[in-house]
Amino acid sequence: MIDRTALAAALVDYLPRQRWFAGGEAEARDLSVTSVRVLREWAWPALVQVVVETRAASGGDAMAPPEPASYQVILGLRPVDSRDAFLEGKPEAIISELDIDLGRALAYDAAIDPELSVAVLQHMAPGEEVERARYLGADQSNTSVVFDERLIMKLFRRLSDGPNPDAEVTRALVEVGFPNVAEPVAEWREDNHDFALVNRFLVGGTDGFVLALLSLRDLYDRRCPPGEAGGDFAFDARRLGTVTAELHLALAKALGTAAGESAAWATDMEAQLARVRLEGIDAEQVGAVYRRLARVDDPGPAVRVHGDYHLGQVMRTDAGWFVLDFEGEPDRPLEERRRPTSPLRDVAGMVRSLHYASQVALAEWGPEVDDELVALADAWEHRNRVAFLAGYLGAENVGQVLPGDDADRRLIQAAFELDKAVYEVGYEQSHRPDWVHIPLTAVQRILETTP
C-alpha cells in the first residue's frame, strides 16, 4: 500500500524538524522503517502508524541520544489537492507528497487532523464516543490532543524499550488510590512499546508556573511584603508541598522502596560537576558538599520519583494540585529514569523552580526593575520555599520516605539543589547565556547557607 523506501525518504526530511526528535539531520539520514500499521479501513483519509529507528549518534552532539532510538509517526493521508483548514499554518506537520495505491497523497502528522485523531482514539478505546478533537501541540517527547474538553491523548513520540515511565507510574499511582493524578482512561501498548495514553482532561486547570507568575506580577506591582499581597502564593505552595509528600508516599507504596545510596548519588553529582564550568565559584567547595553527602549513613529510603519535578509539571484545578508527566528528564536513559532515588531530588527540583519563577517574572518586568524589586523577588522565593517545605515536611507519614535525622535531610536536600543548579548552569551556558547568573547565584547561595 505504501512504498517503504519512499516513506523512509520522506521522513528523513521530516524528523529533524520535529521538537520531539532528539537527533539532527545526520541521525535522521540513516533511519529504517521498523513497522507500518494501517489503523482504519484503507480509504481516504487514511491513517497509518509508522515506527522508525535511527542509528546511534556519531558522537560530538551532546544532545543526541547515545544509542539507537525509536520514534512513532502517525501518518495522515489525504488526496494531494486537499485544502482542509486544519492543514493551514502548520508547515512543520506536513511530511510530503507520496504515491499510494489510493492515488497521489499528501502525508502529514495525523495529530493535527481532528477526524483522524478521533480515529486514533477509537482504535485505542473503541467505547469512547467523542465529537471534537483539539490539537494541543508537541512537547519534548510527545504530542497531545484533547477530545471534547474531556479526554486528553498523549502520543508518545520517542519510544522506549520497556514501559513508558509516564504510563507505568500513572497506572501504579491510580492503583494505590493516589487522587491527584489525571485518571487513565485507555492505553495503547503493543510489542513492548507504550504508544499512547488517554487520560481524563483536567478542565479549567492552570499550570503552576503560570500561577506563580500571576502572584509575582501582583507583588511587583504592589511593592509590599509578599505575605500582604493579595496574590500571595503561600497557601498554594503549602498545599503543593503536602501533595508532593503524598505523591512520594504513594510511589513508595506502589513501586516499592530500596535503601538509599548516598555514595552513589554523590558519584553522579560529581560526574555532572566535572562537565560544567562554574564561573566565579570554587567547584571544590561544591564537591565538598557532595563528599559529605557520600558519608551520610542513613540517607532514608530510595523511591521512584517524578524525576523532572517543577512548577510546569503541576496543575492547579478545582480539586487541588494535580501532578503531570512522569516521564522524567527525556534526555536521560530510561534505565536511569526508572531507578529509585531520594524523594528530596523532587523537592529540590520544585524549590529551584520557585527561584526561577521569581527571576523570570523579574525579567518580564523589564526596565522598572530596581533593588527593591530584586529584594521582593528574593522575599517571594523565600516565603514560598518555606511554605512548600512546611507542607511537605508536615504531611502525615512523610517520615517514611525521609532520613531519620533532620540535619541529614537538610544536607541531602542541599546537595540535590546544588546538583540541579549545576545542571542548570550547563544548560543555560549552551542555550541562554543571559540566564546563567540565575543558577550561579543559586549555587553561591546554597554554599553559603549549607553548614
Next chain:
Amino acid sequence: MTASDLGMSPDPGITGVPSGSAGLTTDNRWFQNAVFYEVVLQGYNDGNHDGIGDLRGLTEKLDYVQWLGVDCLWLLPFYKSPMRDGGYDISDFFTLHSDYGDLGDAVAFIEEAHRRGIRVIADLVMNHTSDAHPWFTESRQDRTNPRADWYVWNDDDQRWPEARVIFVDSEPSNWTFDAQRGQYYWHRFFHHQPDLNYDNPEVGEAMLNVVRYWLDIGLDGFRLDAVPYLYERDGTNGENLPETHEYLRAVRKEVDSMYPGRVLLAEANQWPADVVDYFGAGDECHMCFHFPLMPRMFMAIRREQRYPITEILAQTPAIPEGCQWGIFLRNHDELTLEMVTDEERDYMYAEYAKDPRMKRNVGIRRRLAPLIDNDRRVAELLHAMLFSLPGSPIMYYGDEIGMGDNIYLGDRDGVRTPMQWSPDRNAGFSRADFAQLYLPPLMDPVYGYQSVNVEANVRDQSSLLYWVKRMLEVRKQHPVFGVGSFEVLSSENPTALAFVRERTDTDTGERDIVMCVNNLSRFAQPVELHLGHYEGYVPHELLGRVAFPPIGELPYFVTLAPYGFYWFQLVKEEA
C-alpha cells in the same frame, strides 16, 4: 426619570390606588428568575418622621424600587419585639412592631408593592420566641399549665452536650435556669430567646397559623431564619435532624395546597452538600442561601484568580427541579467566614479586616463599597458575577449607590445606617431631629450622604445606580440567567472566569445561550476559550448588541480590560 418621580419629594401622596395583585406575574416559579432586594425597615425611609424607618416610608419609595428593577423585597422581622436581637426576638407573631406601623400599613404596603409587580417576603423566626412572648410567660409559670411544654424544659443543664453554643461571645451555655419554674430552658441563641418545643404538635400547628395569617394578608413568602435547629435529640448536635425536615415538608405541603406561588427561603449556614437537604426532593424549601460562594467571590478578586469560585461551585450539588439558590454579595449580617477553611479565614481577615473593629464573631462587618476600596470597576465586576452565576441575586439596600459603613457603631449597626436619598437634612431619610434618628447617617468625606445619595446617582447617567439598573434590564430579558444550565469553560489563563449558561424554552423550543467572561485581575488579560462546541455561532455582546467575530475552529480569543467582563449571547449564524 427625575428625582421627584422616584418619590423623593417630601410627600409623594400616593392615594387612591387600586387594590389587588393585578401587577404580579402568574408564574409560580417566579423566584427562579427574580431579583431580590433586602431592606432594613428602620433604615430605609421614615414615613412618620419619628427618626425610624417604617412601612409607610418604604411604601413611598416603591416607585424607586420598581424603577431599579427589583422583583421581590425581603424585609427583616417587623413583628412586635423587645428588640434585644434586632427583632429576631418576637413577642407577638400577629402584631407589627409599633415603630414600623400597624396592620393597615402592612396591608397597604403589600397592595402597593403588588400593584407594581413587586413581591414581598419577610423574615420568620420559627425556632424560638422572645422571653417576653405570652406563650413563654405562661409556660414558665409552673409545670402543669396548658403551655407548660411549649418550650424545652429540663431539671438540669447537662442534656445534649453535643450541641455547640453558637453565640460563644455572650452565652456560656444552651441552658438557662428559670427561677419561677425552677427548671432550665433550652435556647440555641441568646438566653432571652427560648427555643419552642416542636415535639409538641400544638407548637407546630401554632406556627402554621402564623404562616397562614401572613400569607392571607398577602406576603409572598418567608425567609426562614435559623432553620436547622427546630428539634433536639439525644446523642446528636441538634442540627439538620430528620424531624426538622419532616416539619418543613408539612409547612411546604400547606403552602403548596393553599398558597401556590409563595416561597420558602431557608437560612442554613452550612456547606452546600448539607444545605441541599433543605430543598428535600423539591418538597421542602423553594430556595436556600448559598453562603460559601460570597466570601470566595471577594477572595477571587483579591487573589486575581478563579479558583476560589470554581472550587466551591464544583462542590455544589445539583438541586431539584423547581428550586433555586439565593446568592448575594453583602447583607445585613457580617461577611460570614464560617464556610471557609482556617487558613482562608486568616487570609480574609488580613485582606479585608485590617482594623480589629471590622471583625465580629466569625466574620467581617463591612458594606460592599468599603470592602473593595470603593473601586467602581470591582463593584461592576462583582455585580456582573452576582447577576450571572447560578442563583437568584439578592441585593442589599444602598449597595446600588455604593454606600459605605460606620465601623464605630456597635454590633451589626455599622452596615444598617439610613439609606442616603439626597444631600438634604438626614440624607433625605427622615424629617425628624438629627438626634432622634435611630442611627446617624454617614457623613464622612468619601461615603457621606452629601456626595453618595440616590438623587446624585439619578442625575448622573454614568452612575453606579444607572449601571446596575441597566444590567438588571438585560438580565430580565434572559431567563437563562435564572434557570439555565451552568458550565465553566476551560481556559489556560487563571485570571479568567468564563462560563456558559444555556436553556431551551419549553414552549417555543428556542435555545438561549449566554457566555460570560470575567477578568478577575487588575491588569488587562488575554483569554483563549475552547468553544469547539459552538463552532459557527456568533457572540453578540448583550449591553450594546455588537456582533463579535464568529466562533471558528480555533480557540476563541478575547481581550479583557482590567476587571472587565463580557456577557455574550451566542447566536447561530444562518447559512
